[in-house]
Amino acid sequence: MRLAMTILDPDRSMIVSIDFVDNPYHGDADEEGNLCRMAPTDGTTRCHRYCMRTSFPTESPWRWQ
Numbered sequence: 001m002r003l004a005m006t007i008l009d010p011d012r013s014m015i016v017s018i019d020f021v022d023n024p025y026h027g028d029a030d031e032e033g034n035l036c037r038m039a040p041t042d043g044t045t046r047c048h049r050y051c052m053r054t055s056f057p058t059e060s061p062w063r064w065q
Contacts, residue, residue: 016055022047 024042025035036049 013058014055015058016053019052019054021050021052023050 022036022038022041024038024044025046025048026042026044029046034048035046037045038047039045041047
């Protein structure tokens with residue numbers, strides 16, 4: 001119960017943004033283990049996939065008004 005209260009504590013709430021990006025890959029198939037598949041884009045179905053997470057407290061001075 002203590003862990004749940006820590007996670008749900010409104011005084012410590014955070015705003016979280018997650019962004020996924022597929023960067024089309026046009027190189028050799030040698031790097032196949034590091035590539036993901038995607039819908040055909042820019043003449044290829046292979047890509048490098050990146051994910052970025054940003055978080056900050058809801059009471060942050062950068063909060064949008």
